[in-house]
Amino acid sequence: MPWVLALLVFLPATAVAQQSAPRLISDGPEYCAELSGRFAALEIDAPAHLRVLADEGRQLCAEGQTRIGIAKLRRALKEAQRGE
Amino acid sequence: MAAPAEDGGGWRDIGAYLKSAGFRFAALFAFLFLAAILGFALMLWWGTAGTLSRQLDDAIRADAIGLQEAWRGGGAASVKEAIGERLAVDIDDHAIYLLMDGAGNRVAGNLDRWPGVAEIPGSWSAEKVRRDGVEVPARLHRVPLDQDHRLLVGRDATDRERLRALLSEALLWSFAVAVAFALAGAAALRRALADRLRAASATAGAIAAGDLSRRVPLSTQRDEFDQLGESMNAMLDRIDQLMVGIKGVSDSIAHDLRTPIARARMRLENALLTAPDEESLRTAMETTVSDLDHISRVFQALLRIAEAEAGARRAAFAPFDLAAVLTDAAEVYGALAEERGQHLETSWPEKLTMIGDRDMVLQAVANLLDNAVKFTPEGGTIRLSASLPARGKREIMVRDEGPGLAPEDRARAGERFFRADPSRALPGSGLGLSLVKAVAALHGGELRLEDGEPGAPRPGLQARLMLSSRA
Numbered sequence: 167m168p169w170v171l172a173l174l175v176f177l178p179a180t181a182v183a184q185q186s187a188p189r190l191i192s193d194g195p196e197y198c199a200e201l202s203g204r205f206a207a208l209e210i211d212a213p214a215h216l217r218v219l220a221d222e223g224r225q226l227c228a229e230g231q232t233r234i235g236i237a238k239l240r241r242a243l244k245e246a247q248r249g250e
Numbered sequence: 251m252a253a254p255a256e257d258g259g260g261w262r263d264i265g266a267y268l269k270s271a272g273f274r275f276a277a278l279f280a281f282l283f284l285a286a287i288l289g290f291a292l293m294l295w296w297g298t299a300g301t302l303s304r305q306l307d308d309a310i311r312a313d314a315i316g317l318q319e320a321w322r323g324g325g326a327a328s329v330k331e332a333i334g335e336r337l338a339v340d341i342d343d344h345a346i347y348l349l350m351d352g353a354g355n356r357v358a359g360n361l362d363r364w365p366g367v368a369e370i371p372g373s374w375s376a377e378k379v380r381r382d383g384v385e386v387p388a389r390l391h392r393v394p395l396d397q398d399h400r401l402l403v404g405r406d407a408t409d410r411e412r413l414r415a416l417l418s419e420a421l422l423w424s425f426a427v428a429v430a431f432a433l434a435g436a437a438a439l440r441r442a443l444a445d446r447l448r449a450a451s452a453t454a455g456a457i458a459a460g461d462l463s464r465r466v467p468l469s470t471q472r473d474e475f476d477q478l479g480e481s482m483n484a485m486l487d488r489i490d491q492l493m494v495g496i497k498g499v500s501d502s503i504a505h506d507l508r509t510p511i512a513r514a515r516m517r518l519e520n521a522l523l524t525a526p527d528e529e530s531l532r533t534a535m536e537t538t539v540s541d542l543d544h545i546s547r548v549f550q551a552l553l554r555i556a557e558a559e560a561g562a563r564r565a566a567f568a569p570f571d572l573a574a575v576l577t578d579a580a581e582v583y584g585a586l587a588e589e590r591g592q593h594l595e596t597s598w599p600e601k602l603t604m605i606g607d608r609d610m611v612l613q614a615v616a617n618l619l620d621n622a623v624k625f626t627p628e629g630g631t632i633r634l635s636a637s638l639p640a641r642g643k644r645e646i647m648v649r650d651e652g653p654g655l656a657p658e659d660r661a662r663a664g665e666r667f668f669r670a671d672p673s674r675a676l677p678g679s680g681l682g683l684s685l686v687k688a689v690a691a692l693h694g695g696e697l698r699l700e701d702g703e704p705g706a707p708r709p710g711l712q713a714r715l716m717l718s719s720r721a
Contacts, residue, residue: 187378187385190346192337192360204338233382237341244339 193236198227201239208246216242216249272443276436283435287428291421299414306389306405307374313345314393314403321395326351329401330358344406346379346388352398364400365390376407387411446475450482462490495665502667503552506679507545514541544679551681554613555666558688563607572602572644575612576636583619583632591628598636604644604719606693611717614689617682618648618713624676625652625711639716643695646715649702654709660699686715694718 191197205212205220212220223238267273313336320332326349333347337360348359356362365377371394378385390404449467456464465486466479521534557563576598584594615634622632630651639645655663659670664687667680683697690697695716702710 187380188348188365189362189380190360191362192343193382197360200334201338204334233343237343240339240341240343244341247339 193233195227195232198224198232198235198239201236201243202227205239205243205246208243211249212242212246213249216245219245270440272440272447275443276440279439280432280436283432284428287425287432291425295417295421299410299417302410302413306407306410307391310389310391310403310405314391314401317347317401317403318393318395321399321401326357326399329395329399333358346390346402346404346406348400348402350400357399359402361402364402377404379406381406450475450479453482457486462486462493499666502680503548506667507548510541510545514538517541548679548681551679551685552666554610555681555685555688558610558685558692561692563610563692566607567605568608569603569605570608570611572604572611572636572646573598573600575608576602576615576634576646579612579615579619580634583616583623583634587623587626587632590623592623592626593629593631595631595633596635597633599638602636602638602644604717606717606719607689610689610692614686614715615646615648617686618646618715621682621713622648622650622652622711624678626650627652642719644717644719646717647712648715649710649712651702651708651710654701654711655699663699664697686713690715690717 202220202224209217209220219238220242223235223242226232226235226238228235317329317332320328324331329349333349336345337347346359346361348361348364349357350364351357354364361379365375365379369392371392373392375390375392377388377390379388380386387407387410388404389407389410390402393401393403395401453464453466465483468476468479468483517534517538521531525531525534576596580594580596584596587594619632619634626632632651633647633649636644636646655670659668662668663670663683666684668684669678669680683699687697695718698714698716700712700714702712
């Protein structure tokens with residue numbers, strides 16, 4: 167009865183896959199790019215220090231430090247929106 | 251170790267310990283102490299972790315309401331834009347959103363897929379989500395939109411869970427310390443109680459063993475235990491006094507009855523051996539019957555005093571007219587006084603109703619009049635009067651013109667078999683005033699003995715019998 171053994175091995179793996187928690191995806195390079203695009207729309211009117219902050223964020227994302235990069239971009243966006 | 255288990259002594263000791271007042275007080279103290287600590291812990295939890303939870307839910311609810319308004323304004327596209335904007339400025343990186351269409355595709359948000367449990371619209375759940383490969387706690391709320399779209403709004407609850415864990419640990423340690431303090435306090439309380447009660451217990455044990463002279467030692471603290479000790483000592487003094495009284499009465503009974511019994515026996519013996527004829531024998535027997543009647547009267551008086559003192563007759567209390575009782579007594583003793591050349595003066599209101607034992611009151615008045623007749627010389631006057639000195643009070647006064655009573659004799663006049671020196675030559679048993687005193691006590695009153703005419707050579711005796719109408 168090899169199919170029974172296969173089922174026994176397969177079932178727990180499926181169960182584990184189903185039980186694994188959903189993942190937060192706002193911490194990857196794609197999201198860096200999305201935030202960078204959002205800031206680009208405000209960049210012309212933004213003060214210099216916010217542009218510097220956003221550039222630092224982009225740079226960090228490019229270097230693979232996406233969480234810190236995202237945090238800087240968010241701060242730049244928030245300040246820029248407040249300025250508007 | 252086996253012996254107590256075999257005869258059950260060990261279990262009995264434990265049972266007695268658990269039933270002891272010291273243990274129960276100590277257990278009550280420990281319970282109250284721990285209950286207070288538990289109450290404090292609950293308040294602390296409610297004020298910190300509870301507040302944080304409520305704030306988290308309020309933030310999610312406000313967010314959800316905003317997104318529902320966006321949905322009503324522009325549908326899925328509007329919600330998508332709102333989610334994007336909110337995530338873009340979420341510096342704390344705590345916000346969680348997920349908008350899905352009817353086909354199960356993610357439209358907006360930062361969660362890769364729909365969690366299994368958030369299926370019911372409007373439901374709240376505590377979930378785990380993965381951040382950087384690590385599972386973190388999250389609070390999620392399923393926001394109702396329409397049939398085709400599902401919206402999830404939530405927050406990362408890591409900070410809240412961290413605070414809860416810290417608080418739980420701190421409270422657990424605090425509770426452990428509180429339990430230790432409660433147990434130590436309970437043990438100290440039990441020991442303190444046992445120490446304070448030991449002296450009273452030892453005294454009671456010594457008295458039970460026959461040493462009636464022992465008294466409870468009192469401390470300088472003047473607390474409840476000292477008050478208990480004082481009460482016990484007062485009780486023991488009273489018992490001691492009563493024991494002395496009982497012994498005195500027993501001695502008096504033995505002394506006062508031995509003489510008439512011995513006399514009666516001797517008379518009968520002499521008559522039996524030496525009576526010359528039947529007439530002499532009959533005379534001796536009649537005299538002996540008279541002696542025995544006297545003994546019987548003494549016993550009867552003793553029984554009546556005991557009955558009055560015990561208060562047993564209080565059940566037979568009924569309304570009666572004291573004026574009628576005094577009239578009856580005056581009729582009998584007026585005649586007796588007249589025979590002895592004395593004069594009885596009477597004075598009382600027409601109606602003197604009261605509640606009490608009519609027979610006992612009559613007996614008391616008769617005893618007072620009997621004494622007055624006995625001690626007043628020929629030609630003298632005896633006064634019997636009654637009044638209402640206060641509401642519910644009755645006062646009967648009997649005054650004679652006899653020698654009176656010395657102050658030291660007045661204090662002892664109510665004792666059984668006590669007879670003052672001038673009265674020893676006169677017939678009597680020394681029980682008359684004892685009965686009067688007992689009747690006064692039975693009716694919630696007292697007997698006061700005073701000089702009839704203070705300062706006179708023969709002051710006479712004024713006996714005031716104070717009675718309460720409703721004893």
